[in-house]
Amino acid sequence: MNTNKKTSGWILHTSQDSSTVRSRRQQSARSFRTKNGADWRRRLLVHEIYRLVVLLAGWVMMAGGWLWAAPEAPPAPATEKARILLVTGVDYPAHLWRRTAPVLAEALRKDPRLEVFTIEDPAFLDSPAINKYDVILLHFQNWRQPGPGERARENLRQFVEGGKGLALAHFACGAWFDEWPEFAKLAGRVWAGLGPTVRQHDPYGPFRVELAKPEHPIVRGMKDFNTQDELYTCLVGDYPCELVAQAQSSVDENYYPIAFVSHYGKGRTFHCVLGHDALALSVPAVQELYRRGCAWAAGLPPVAPPPAQPATK
Numbered sequence: 103m104n105t106n107k108k109t110s111g112w113i114l115h116t117s118q119d120s121s122t123v124r125s126r127r128q129q130s131a132r133s134f135r136t137k138n139g140a141d142w143r144r145r146l147l148v149h150e151i152y153r154l155v156v157l158l159a160g161w162v163m164m165a166g167g168w169l170w171a172a173p174e175a176p177p178a179p180a181t182e183k184a185r186i187l188l189v190t191g192v193d194y195p196a197h198l199w200r201r202t203a204p205v206l207a208e209a210l211r212k213d214p215r216l217e218v219f220t221i222e223d224p225a226f227l228d229s230p231a232i233n234k235y236d237v238i239l240l241h242f243q244n245w246r247q248p249g250p251g252e253r254a255r256e257n258l259r260q261f262v263e264g265g266k267g268l269a270l271a272h273f274a275c276g277a278w279f280d281e282w283p284e285f286a287k288l289a290g291r292v293w294a295g296l297g298p299t300v301r302q303h304d305p306y307g308p309f310r311v312e313l314a315k316p317e318h319p320i321v322r323g324m325k326d327f328n329t330q331d332e333l334y335t336c337l338v339g340d341y342p343c344e345l346v347a348q349a350q351s352s353v354d355e356n357y358y359p360i361a362f363v364s365h366y367g368k369g370r371t372f373h374c375v376l377g378h379d380a381l382a383l384s385v386p387a388v389q390e391l392y393r394r395g396c397a398w399a400a401g402l403p404p405v406a407p408p409p410a411q412p413a414t415k
Contacts, residue, residue, distance in 0.1 A: 182215060182402055183215050183216070183217055184215060184216055184217070184236040184237060184267075184396070184397065184400035184401075184402055185217045185219065185234065185235040185236050185237075186210060186216055186217065186218045186219065186235065186236070186237045186238075186239055186269075186396055186400070187219050187220075187221060187232060187235040187237070187238050187239065188203060188206065188207055188210075188218055188219065188220045188221070188239045188241055189221055189224050189226065189227065189238060189239065189240050189241060189242060190203040190220065190221070190222055190224075190241040190242050191221070191222035191223045191224055191242055192224060192242050192243070192244055192245065192247070193241075193242055193243050193245060193273060194243055194245045194273055194276075195245065197243070197272065197273055197378065197379075198379065198380075199241060199242065201379070201380045202241070202272075202377060202379060202380055202383055203220060203222075203241055204220075205380045205383045205384060206239075206241060206271060206377065206383055206392065207220055209383065209388075209389035209392055209393065210239075210392060210393055210396055212389065212393060213393045213397060213406050214406065215397065215402060215406055216393065216396060216397065216400075219235070224242050224244065224249065224250045224254070224277075225250050225251075225254065227250045227254035227255075227257055227258050228250060228251060228253040228254035228257055229257070230257070232257055232258070232261055233261065233266075235266070236266060236267060236400040236401070237266065237267035237268065237269055237396055237399045237400045238258065238261065238266070238267070238268055238269070239269040239270075239271060239396060240268070240269070240270045240271065240274035240277055241271045241272070241274055242274060242277060243273040243274060243276040243277050243279075243293075244277060244278065244279075245276075248281065249277055249278040249279075249281050249282065250278075255278070255282050255284070255285075258288070259284060259288065261369070262288055262366045262367060262369035262371065263366060263367030263368065263369055264367065264368060264369065265367070265368035265369055266369050267369060267370050267371070267372070267396070267398075267399030267400045267401065268288060268289075268366070268369060268370070268371045268372075268399060269371070269372045269373070269374075269392075269395060269396050269399050270289055270371070270372075270373045270374070271374060271376075271377050271392070272374075272375055272376065272377040272378060273293070274289075275289060275291060275292050275293045275334075275337060275373070275375065276292070276293035276295075277289075279292070279293055279295060280295065286339050286341060287341050287366055288366050288371060289339075289371065289373055290339065290341050290343040290362055290363070290364035290371055290373050291337040291338065291339040291341070291343065291359065291362070291373065292337065292338060292339055293336055293337065293338075294336045294337065294338040300336055301335045301336065301353075301354075302334070302335065302336045303332040303333055303334045303335055303336060304332065304333040304335065304351050304352055304353050305353075306330070306331065306332050306378060307330060307352075308328060308329070308330045309328070309329065309330075309331070309333050309349050309350070309351075309352065310326060310327070310328050310329075310349060310350070311326060311327050311328075311329055311347050311348070311349050311360050311376075311387070312326045312347065312348055312349065312350075313325070313326055313346070313347055314345040314346060314347055314348045315344065315345060315346055318344070318346050318363075319394075319398060319403070319404045320346055320361075320363070320372070320391070320394045320395050320398050320404045321346055321347065321361075321391070321394070322404075322405075323405070324387065324390065324391070324394075327385070327387035327388075329376065329382060329385045329387070329388055330381065330382060330385070331376050331377070331378050331382040331388075332375075332378045332382075333349050333351055333352075333358060333360075334358060334360075334375040335351060335353075335354075335356075335358050337358070337359060337375070341364060342364060342365075343359075343362045343363065343364045343373075344362060344363050344364065345359055345361075345362045346360075346361040346362055346363060346395075347359075347360040347361040347362075347374075347391070348360050359375070360374065360375060360376060361373065361374040361375075361376075361391060361395065363395075363398070370398065370399045370401070371399065372395035372396060372398055372399045374391060374392060374395060376388050376391070377392075
């Protein structure tokens with residue numbers, strides 16, 4: 103706003119007698135109130151109507167511009183996300199879940215579509231709150247203690263059967279060992295247990311993971327990779343599974359499953375036996391495998407799409 107107002111129009115002609123000026127002012131005022139009063143009010147009314155019409159026209163033009171421009175720049179659709187519940191809190195003594203669970207969770211969060219929540223009590227599975235999530239990632243083994251009870255088992259079974267996702271990490275294949283036969287169908291393969299005829303795994307050390315089905319969406323575009331871990335040789339089961347990755351034992355030279363997928367009802371299961379310790383879970387290709395597998399179990403494309411580029415004019 104310009105505050106330097108011109109004042110020349112308000113200057114009096116001082117050469118005239120003050121009484122003459124006062125008389126002319128009074129006469130002018132009477133003229134506005136009497137003879138010219140109706141014309142003045144009419145002109146003022148017309149002026150106000152014109153001003154309102156101009157303002158209204160401007161608003162209409164602006165609104166029309168907004169409506170016309172809307173199809174050119176529609177709001178971007180919200181990116182699909184998946185809520186992952188990482189269930190941990192108990193394991194075989196050599197599996198330090200307090201160290202591995204945070205590494206696994208952070209690895210998944212590198213995919214911005216995956217929202218990861220950790221619960222350190224497998225008994226939480228008996229809560230209907232599990233239905234707020236899209237994938238349950240089991241990272242526990244109830245070593246020498248009962249697994250979550252019957253209500254938790256039925257909750258999990260219905261969760262997957264109804265169309266949600268299940269993922270298993272490392273020794274989760276041994277959850278509910280010898281307690282819940284249906285778990286073998288949910289997991290695809292399970293731990294064989296202890297015994298003189300069961301070889302648990304190769305000694306912890308380096309080995310190469312080979313992609314058994316490179317065209318599978320989970321591993322498409324990935325390459326064989328080296329890791330340092332336990333190569334599990336202790337899985338059993340005959341439930342239909344699709345092998346995704348495998349590794350050759352340095353002990354008996356046989357190939358063993360590393361990652362595989364299966365279906366239970368309408369749900370999907372991704373099962374990976376890698377991840378003995380934090381170091382093993384820090385291998386970039388291992389993290390990528392878990393991210394893709396969990397996204398696949400959630401029904402998302404395994405690989406996050408690249409960020410949208412800003413539109414250019």
